[in-house]
Amino acid sequence: xxxxxxxxxxxxxxxxxxxxxxxxxxxxxxxxxxxxxxxxxxxxxxxxxxxxxxxxxxxxxxxxxxxxxxxxxxxxxxxxxxxxxxxxxxxxxxxxxxxxxxxxxxxxxxxxxxxxxxxxxxxxxxxxxxxxxxxxxxxxxxxxxxxxxxxxxxxxxxxxxxxxxxxxxxxxxxxxxxxxxxxxxxxxxxxxxxxxxxxxxxxxxxxxxxxxxxxxxxxxxxxxxxxxxxxxxxxxxxxxxxxxxxxxxxxxxxxxxxxxxxxxxxxxxxxxxxxxxxxxxxxxxxxxxxxxxxxxxxxxxxxxxxxxxxxxxxxxxxxxxxxxxxxxxxxxxxxxxxxxxxxxxxxxxxxxxxxxxxxxxxxxxxxxxxxxxxxxxxxxxxxxxxxxxxxxxxxxxxxxxxxxxxxxxxxxxxxxxxxxxxxxxxxxxxxxxxxxxxxxxxxxxxxxxxxxxxxxxxxxxxxxxxxxxxxxxxxxxxxxxxxxxxxxxxxxxxxxxxxxxxxxxxxxxxxxxxxxxxxx
Numbered sequence: 087x088x089x090x091x092x093x094x095x096x097x098x099x100x101x102x103x104x105x106x107x108x109x110x111x112x113x114x115x116x117x118x119x120x121x122x123x124x125x126x127x128x129x130x131x132x133x134x135x136x137x138x139x140x141x142x143x144x145x146x147x148x149x150x151x152x153x154x155x156x157x158x159x160x161x162x163x164x165x166x167x168x169x170x171x172x173x174x175x176x177x178x179x180x181x182x183x184x185x186x187x188x189x190x191x192x193x194x195x196x197x198x199x200x201x202x203x204x205x206x207x208x209x210x211x212x213x214x215x216x217x218x219x220x221x222x223x224x225x226x227x228x229x230x231x232x233x234x235x236x237x238x239x240x241x242x243x244x245x246x247x248x249x250x251x252x253x254x255x256x257x258x259x260x261x262x263x264x265x266x267x268x269x270x271x272x273x274x275x276x277x278x279x280x281x282x283x284x285x286x287x288x289x290x291x292x293x294x295x296x297x298x299x300x301x302x303x304x305x306x307x308x309x310x311x312x313x314x315x316x317x318x319x320x321x322x323x324x325x326x327x328x329x330x331x332x333x334x335x336x337x338x339x340x341x342x343x344x345x346x347x348x349x350x351x352x353x354x355x356x357x358x359x360x361x362x363x364x365x366x367x368x369x370x371x372x373x374x375x376x377x378x379x380x381x382x383x384x385x386x387x388x389x390x391x392x393x394x395x396x397x398x399x400x401x402x403x404x405x406x407x408x409x410x411x412x413x414x415x416x417x418x419x420x421x422x423x424x425x426x427x428x429x430x431x432x433x434x435x436x437x438x439x440x441x442x443x444x445x446x447x448x449x450x451x452x453x454x455x456x457x458x459x460x461x462x463x464x465x466x467x468x469x470x471x472x473x474x475x476x477x478x479x480x481x482x483x484x485x486x487x488x489x490x491x492x493x494x495x496x497x498x499x500x501x502x503x504x505x506x507x508x509x510x511x512x513x514x515x516x517x518x519x520x521x522x523x524x525x526x527x528x529x530x531x532x533x534x535x536x537x538x539x540x541x542x543x544x545x546x547x548x549x550x551x552x553x554x555x556x557x558x559x560x561x562x563x564x565x566x567x568x569x570x571x572x573x574x575x576x577x578x579x580x581x582x583x584x585x586x587x588x589x590x591x592x593x594x595x596x597x598x599x600x601x602x603x604x605x606x
Contacts, residue, residue, distance in 0.1 A: 119153060119179075120146045121203065121212055128191040128216035133309050134253060138192040140172075143203065143212055145187060147179035154178055168193055169201050169214055193218035195310035196251045221278075222251030223306045225314040232268075232290040234321035238554030238601035240291035245316065247274065247304055248283035256307040260286060264300030267292045268318060274304070292322025293556030325600040328551050334562070334583050334592045335373030335534055338541030339452040341380075342533070344416070345431045347460035348383040348390075349423030355461055355520055360414035362526035367406035367413075369531040370398070373538030374546030374580075380447060381416030382434045384424040388443035389434075390416035395447055425465035427458040428473035428505060435480045451484045453540040456509075457533055459492040461521060464506035473505075474512055490515035490536055492529065495522070528591075535591050543584025549577050553598035561595045562588055 126141040147153045155177040172188040179185055193199065193216065201214035225247050233241045249255035255278040262270055271287040278284060292298060297319060304314045348356070370377045380395035382388070389395055392412045401409050424430060438444045448454055456477065458464060466473060478487050489509040494500020500521035510517045516536050518529055538545070555574065560567040560581060569585035572578070579596060581588075588594075 115149065118147070118149045119155070120148055121210075122146070123212070124210050125213040125215065126189055128214070130217040130219060131191070131193060132253060133193060133195065133218050133220035134307065137194075137309070138190055139216075140188045140190050142186045142188055144184050145177065145179060146184040147181060150181045152178065152180055168199050168216070171203075189214065191216040194220075195308075196220045196222055196253075219252040220310070221249055221253045221255035221280075221306065221308050223255055223304065223308040223311060223314040224248045224250045225302075225304055225316050227316060227318070230316065230318055232288075232318055232320040234323050235290065235292060236602040237292050237295060237322045237324045237557070237599050238552075240289050241320070242271070242287060242289050243318075245286040245288060245302060245304075246283050247278070247286060247306075247314065249278040249280055251308075252280050254279060257284065258305040258307075260302060260304045262300050262302055264317075265298040266300075267294075267298045267320070267322070268300035268302075270302065288318065290318070290320040292320065293554065295322050295324035297321050325554065325602040328549075328553070328598055328600050330547075330550055330596040332372050332545075332547045332594055332596065333369065333531055333535075334545050334581065334588045334594055335369050335375075335531065335538040336541050336543045336545045336583055338373070338538050339376040339449065340370075340455050340537030340540060341378045341448055341452050342455045342457060342537060343431065343434065343447075344379065344381040344457045344459060345427045345434070346381060346383050346417065347423045347425050347427065347462070348385055348418070348420040349425075350419060350421060352423060352459075352461060353419040355459075356417045356419045358526050359459070359530075360410075360417045362530055363410035363413045363417070364406040365527040366530035366534055367409045369534035370537065371406065372545065372547055373534060373541075374544070375534065375538050375541070376452075377537065378447060378449070378452075379413060380444065381413065382430060383416065383420065384426075384430050385420045385422070388437055390418075392416075394443055425460050425462050426467070427460060427464055428466040428470065428509060429468075431456050431458070432473055432476045432480075435477055438480070448481060448485060450482050453486045453488060453537055454481060455515070455533075455537045456487070456489045457492060458489065458503070458506040458509065459520070460503065460506065461494045461500045463501045463504040464491075464493070464509075466505060470505045470508040471512060474509060486540060487513055488515045488536055488540070489513045490533060491517045492520050492533070493517070495519045531591050543582055545581045545583055547579045547581070547594075547596065549579060549596070549598070551598075552577065552601040554601045557597075557599040559595075559597045561597075562586065562592055567594075 122144050128139045170190040196219050198217045203212035227245045232243050235241045257274050257276055259275055260273050262268055269289045271289055274284050274286055299319045301315055301317045377398045378395055380389045381391045383390050396412055438448045491503045491506035491510040493503025493506045495502055507517045560570050567586050569582040571580050
């Protein structure tokens with residue numbers, strides 16, 4: 087005959103679990119089943135070195151009958167993940183037989199644990215005692231919400247990683263998951279002795295409006311929690327939106343010589359050119375051109391501009407509107423003028439030598455852009471290419487010559503520009519109609535575009551406001567451009583139109599959020 091007994095499971099701290107079976111089988115004595123020893127002490131484990139330990143209890147059948155004992159594998163209580171009994175679901179004990187059973191202690195962190203094994207009908211329970219040491223990582227911050235800075239500003243905070251265990255905590259590194267507006271300013275590694283801490287600086291720099299969040303994860307040798315994590319939040323407060331529409335005029339180094347017909351029939355044309363003169367300098371500046379500009383009219387002994395020519399490095403602190411009157415001074419109509427503009431250009435360039443009135447006007451490495459302005463036919467007597475050759479002979483090897491024609495084109499009461507247009511064709515310049523409906527602001531921008539195009543194709547545009555860099559967007563005709571960079575020190579946007587396939591004078595749309603004053 088076999089008797090089936092239920093073995094009450096052990097638990098830590100205080101015995102829990104079902105009560106002993108009652109009533110007891112009348113034929114079974116009080117000491118039918120004995121257990122020894124009465125206490126198992128697992129000692130103190132170093133979890134990283136010795137993650138588990140085993141001790142043995144012995145069950146003895148004190149009767150002349152076979153006993154079946156069940157329930158040994160079930161663990162009750164709050165420490166059920168620490169103590170384990172290595173036994174089958176039902177243990178068969180022959181009469182007067184003994185059976186050793188292993189009990190395992192498997193802690194995964196630092197602490198002390200107590201437990202009790204309560205066999206049915208046993209004289210006394212078996213007490214369990216175990217302790218362990220381990221590194222324990224604790225990651226904290228004063229406030230999980232880092233604040234509400236303006237978009238483009240930043241707030242810094244400090245996470246603190248401490249070792250609350252009794253063994254050395256090894257820190258392998260850290261990473262951020264979530265919004266890229268959060269940045270770990272330092273990725274920690276190294277060892278933390280018990281009780282020590284290290285600081286992890288973090289920054290929240292919102293690039294857009296609204297609530298953002300990210301989780302910081304720190305990797306350690308804490309056996310219970312190898313990844314210590316905190317989720318941080320922050321609110322981005324937007325500034326105002328700004329949209330600017332500069333024209334694409336790439337940068338270059340250019341010497342612009344305006345050779346004009348100042349005759350009385352040019353009065354209306356010259357006054358219109360004067361009124362829009364600021365557009366020339368604005369377009370040159372937008373294109374980042376290192377410019378020099380002079381005007382000759384065949385009436386003055388040399389140039390008709392002030393000083394005798396205008397230089398960007400002398401007037402860069404002034405607005406285009408302030409510089410324009412200096413150019414307009416040279417665009418004043420006279421009682422008589424000349425249409426032999428190519429001849430005048432050659433004669434003028436002979437006065438660029440040292441000590442002469444236009445000394446220094448033609449610079450090495452610059453483009454010489456000769457602009458011929460008349461409503462009639464250009465009247466120089468010799469073939470066009472002879473004048474082009476004569477001008478080129480005056481130039482250093484590093485200087486490129488371009489001639490543009492601002493002339494009539496047999497329309498609007500004008501006569502075609504003739505040799506002026508031929509010269510533009512020979513040198514790759516522009517042939518523009520001053521008698522049509524095109525406003526002078528556009529004509530001046532196109533003139534500036536010829537000079538700017540001599541550069542690398544990169545346009546430099548100074549933004550009106552301080553931007554949030556991450557919100558900068560550059561578009562042309564609805565197409566997003568990518569070949570651009572931003573120089574924060576100069577507040578300058580540089581667009582490579584050669585890569586983007588932009589045309590000189592093409593309007594761009596630059597949009598961004600204004601960076602508001604950041605709180606200290």
